[in-house]
Amino acid sequence: MKDKAAIVGMGCSKFGERWDCSIEDLIVEAVTEGLADAGIGKEDVDALFYSSSFITGASAVAVDALRLDGIPAYHNENWCCSGHIALIQAAMAVACGVYNTVMVLGAEKLKDTGAGGLGVGRGNTPVMENRRTAPGSFGLIGQRYFHEYGLAYDEGRRALARIAVKNHANGFLSPKAHFHKVITIEDALNAPIIAAPLGLYDCCGTSDGASCAIITRTDMSKSFRENPIYIKGFGVSHDSMPHYNPNFDWLHFPALIKSSQDAYQMAGITNPREEISLAEVHDCFTVTELVIYENFDFCDEGMAHKLLQEGYFDRDGKIPVNVDGGLKCFGHPVGASGIRMTYELYKQLQQQVDNPERQVKGDLHLGLSHTFGGPPQLSAVLIAGNELG
């Protein structure tokens, strides 16, 4: 699949608490930008791949909003990985020649749910799923990581705070991000606890937002623009509910490892630490980002908390991670997030970031975007590049 499909246009709405916007408004905002970026109209789109997890009615919402009549609309709902999996399905669809040009669209209106955070119950065993929240579920990683690597509670929280500080600094430079606030380590440590060891600044926002990509076959891509971004590789992996898996150690996530290795292999990457120019990973919580570094082989096991202090993952570090602020600050409208992350790679790899201060320095070749879904049990990775081969 390497280099078979290319992204030729992208759009992203402003993320945040968009109280005065409907999901239709957000969709129109993202799609208007995306179509203009590709230089096409909606009549040039052969199919829609729609991603959303919290609005029922599936693709019909998007079709209605855009008056996108007469073409197939495929809905993808895979929790936080919805956007990535829709992107991957779209890439596969154009690569195998079923369609020439398709639109991938993710949209979510979480601020209409009435809850401040996300629950992760599925509803098939409601009594067992009572009181399950996303921070309560992901927070389980924290205590185990601290225990395993001998970090005192405060020491562990300080490492996590370093991620929050980094992502807030990056998000401050992202005009479309949900939060624009530079914070200090002390701010993070002194914030109210949400699900210990996670405090307020360890948790991403629940946001409204939409994002969109126009994908076509690589051999057609230059007819849209001079600088298409090529899909180099991807990987998707699901695990059965890890919470009940006696062999699961809460440090090594098989879905993370498998999805990243599959993507590296497809993209021909043998040393991600040297070859990945920047990454947008699933920092739903700071602790998630911490273990992703290690599961993605961005660093050795048990080293992430040390490398953070050296600025290894900062915007000017060895592997810049979440340079647009991540889920943490850009926001996390679930179905839109994977496409938003890819939007940042796309703009970074084209050297066309909306705020030049945020542009990662140096020659950028490959970017990795990633979402991690469920409580947590599925992972999707996409690697994009600005050169063929």
Add this chain to the structure above:
Amino acid sequence: MKRVGIMAVGAYIPYFYISRDVIAKAWNKKGMKGVRSMMNSDEDSVTMAVEATRTCFRFVDKKDVTGVFFASSSAPYAEKSHAGIISAACDLARKIYTADVMGSLKGGTSAIKAAADAACVNPNEQSVIVASECRDTYPNSRKEQLLGDAAAAVVIGSENLIATIDEYVAVSDEIVDVWRNSCETFVNWGESRFIYEEGYTSSLTYAVNEILARTEMQPSDFAKVILPASDMREYLKLAERLGFSPDQIQDTLLLEVGDCGTAQALLLLVAALEKAKPGDRLLVANYANGADTMVLTVTEEITNIQKAPLVDTLLSRRREFKEYNRFLSFRKICPTVASVYNLKPSNAQTWREQDTFLRFKGSKCKKCGAEIFPANRVCHNCGAVDELERINLDERVVKIYTFTLDELAGSDDDPVVGQVCANDEYGVRYYNIMTDFDPSEVEVGMTLEFTFRKMNELGNFNNYYWKFRPVRIKEGGET
């Protein structure tokens, strides 16, 4: 009378207690002596009854149980079997007699008579009698300080008896003295001199004299008298009038637990048996619109149940609760905002999944022996399909593998939810909520046991499931 009696005992006293001073201070007045037990926000009379019943199975095999009697005046449902929920939660046989003895504070002793009669007729009858109570009364009333929440259980049968029931005298006296109308939340009491003179004292005096005459016994023949007490003094006056000395009267636990209504007579009986000697004669005299009295003789078998006196254990392993406002909200007298992180079940789901939700069964693969929770038709270890047998897991002891203290999931009055992943020694990984814990004491490796709790009332019915709690009942973490 055929030889029947008590085969086993069980009890449950909640983890929390609240000082009467704390309650009184909220109303700017002086408190009564002692503390009262209080249920947690996830408990009700059914969950406490399940906990008490489970402890009976330290001594009898649950497979042999033929009946469950549930006695309470504070049961959650006006219409629906509670004994059935208890029977399911304890995974008792389907062929079982269940009865709810509701509304009378002597329901527990009434049920003992019914079960003893049944065992007289059929020696195979082994009935659990569980009495459980969590009554509410008006805030700022004296009774608010005096009441307490607890449950107790006895198993009645005709084999391996720890105490025989030698005689039973029941009396019915109609009087409106203590009552609660069907739509009311709070218990009412009549004028105290009237209800103690014409109700409590009159009925018990008559019934006790009747049983003494029938058994040709003297007050001094009894090692202990189990006398219910809904007041600090009246029971002592009555005892004196009946000819019993104060040291013959079983400690009423009013200073540690409070007046736990229907559960009181059984709880005091269990406490008495846990300290009794072979040959001791016990007199139970229970009051409610009449009286139930019985004479028991403790047997040599009593030592079998005395290795770990449960009432003492429960009293020694609990924690003081210091917030009266939360005491009220836990009882929904002054409700606070509930957690939004709940999912509404359907009647069908709850019925279909009861092996998991109520019986807490996992599965064991018949091919490879791997055990897992929740049960899964496909073995996680060897992939065998439908090669599973259901196994009970509620008595397992586990150690925390990792945890979160989740303050998003909580309700306003109970904000910290312990989300825990834990392992048992058979390789099963669990993921449950923790209750009855001190957040400052939770750590990786901590030993936990399972407890039956109410999760919510969504769907307009009570949803029960199992939670972890730091080991309170099990000794040394043995399964």
